[in-house]
Amino acid sequence: MIRIDGKEVSKAIREKIKSEVAELGFSPGLGVVLVGDDPASQVYVRNKFKACETVGMTSFETKLPADVSPADLKKAIEDLNNNPEVHGFLVQLPLPKGFDTDEVLSWVDPKKDADGLTIENIGLFHAGQPRSIPCTPHGVIKMIKHYDFAIEGKNAVVIGRSQIVGWPMARLLMNENATVTVCHSRTQDLKSFTKQADIVVVAAGKPEFVDQSFFKEDTVVLDVGIHRKEGNGLVGDVKTEGCEGHLAGLSPVPGGVGPMTITMLLENTLRLARASH
Ligand SMILES: NC(=O)c1ccc[n+]([C@@H]2O[C@H](COP(=O)([O-])OP(=O)(O)OC[C@H]3O[C@@H](n4cnc5c(N)ncnc54)[C@H](OP(=O)(O)O)[C@@H]3O)[C@@H](O)[C@H]2O)c1
CATH class of the missing domain: 3.40.50.10860 (Leucine Dehydrogenase, chain A, domain 1)
Incomplete structure (x- = not known):
């Protein structure tokens, strides 16, 4: 299983942003x-x-x-x-x-x-004419692409339909020509949808709410959730036990989607700065 490392992907993108900023003047x-x-x-x-x-x-x-x-x-x-x-x-x-x-x-x-x-x-x-792109879902797309996982033609399931994550995530996956299903709190038999998916983005905001049994083999899973554990440390929406050796890729928490969200905020700022001059 590939660890979809948001810090690693961020590093590469931030280098690029840094050199573009230096050229701005x-x-x-x-x-x-x-x-x-x-x-x-x-x-x-x-x-x-x-x-x-x-x-x-x-x-x-x-x-x-x-x-x-x-x-x-x-x-x-x-x-x-x-x-x-x-x-x-x-x-x-x-x-x-x-x-x-x-x-x-x-x-x-x-x-x-x-x-x-x-x-x-x-x-x-x-409408397909973005000025600022919602940071978290944008980061997720960049992570999937960085590790060369195919999106086009794949079945993608997004768990969550918030304005900030789930809904724009679905749109960005569609832009990449995935076939997208959006699940939410009223979805019946969530597992029957995730089990069909090649890509699952989990953004339900519920600690360790899905586990390996929700995914078929070789699924790519992006865990957007972030929760403070009792005592110390952070967990995501995905229970990671048993995922190794079953999934094709999983983003960790921490060190996954979180750093990418900030990097995409920098990218939006650069875009707005350019547009203002
Ligand atoms: N890493 C980052 O940078 C980053 C950025 C943003 C958010 N987050 C984290 O991502 C998580 C989601 O954030 P959010 O702002 O999208 O949360 P949110 O506004 O609470 O939305 C949660 C979504 O999950 C759905 N949901 C809840 N329970 C479900 C269930 N049992 N089955 C299926 N769907 C369910 C909800 O459905 P309904 O619409 O039916 O209520 C809702 O659409 C949170 O943990 C948040 O802290 C992380």
């Missing part, structure tokens, strides 16, 4: 708005900024307390919309309870929407 700026003090979000933001540094991008952090008023949050977003040094930014999700995420995202200038989550960019993406 200016440093693309990535902003992050962090509301509240959720420890996991703080780690994600730190990792995004570290990644920026490695490719020569400049980061801009806007930290706000969990009880910030919607008006002040809107003002902070507008400041980033108007800052010419910021080419792309995102609002770190999830927002603390009480915020209307859709409304907050509607304040982001789509031309600076590094996550691709504004209505305009979702529309452009699904």
Whole structure:
């Protein structure tokens, strides 16, 4: 079984981004708005900024307390919309309870929407004219391709249909000419679908929720889930026991889809920076 190593794939792509940034003649700026003090979000933001540094991008952090008023949050977003040094930014999700995420995202200038989550960019993406490509599913496609697993003509199953992962994942797999089935919480007999699949992307957000028995031999499995274990460490949505020797490939958690998500955020920022000049 091939370990679909997101760190390895990221390294290669970040090198390429770094040299493209060096040729630009200016440093693309990535902003992050962090509301509240959720420890996991703080780690994600730190990792995004570290990644920026490695490719020569400049980061801009806007930290706000969990009880910030919607008006002040809107003002902070507008400041980033108007800052010419910021080419792309995102609002770190999830927002603390009480915020209307859709409304907050509607304040982001789509031309600076590094996550691709504004209505305009979702529309452009699904219309086949992407401005920003949703980072996690984009990373998954790059990982499958990096290891030369075929997508065209294959049966692909996506578990999960969220706006941020499952739904755009299905679209990107279709763009690569896979035959795609999307499963979700109301799917009956999930295993009957995954057992037919050559590629399975698991994004249900449930720790170790599927195991080897869900897959036929030589399936390629991408595990998007990420969960903190009791005590220490991280697990994904896939129980890895028994997968070795059964699957053709599996992305680990940690070190799989996570690093690729950040790398694709850098790629979106570069794309937005280019488009702004
Ligand atoms: N590694 C990364 O960079 C990265 C990035 C983003 C997300 N994640 C992780 O990926 C996971 C999914 O994220 P998300 O934002 O897409 O989560 P989400 O919004 O909670 O969506 C979960 C999806 O899974 C489906 N689902 C839930 N239980 C199911 C079941 N028993 N059988 C089949 N489908 C089921 C849900 O179906 P319904 O639509 O019917 O409710 C929903 O569509 C989470 O663990 C998240 O932390 C990781």
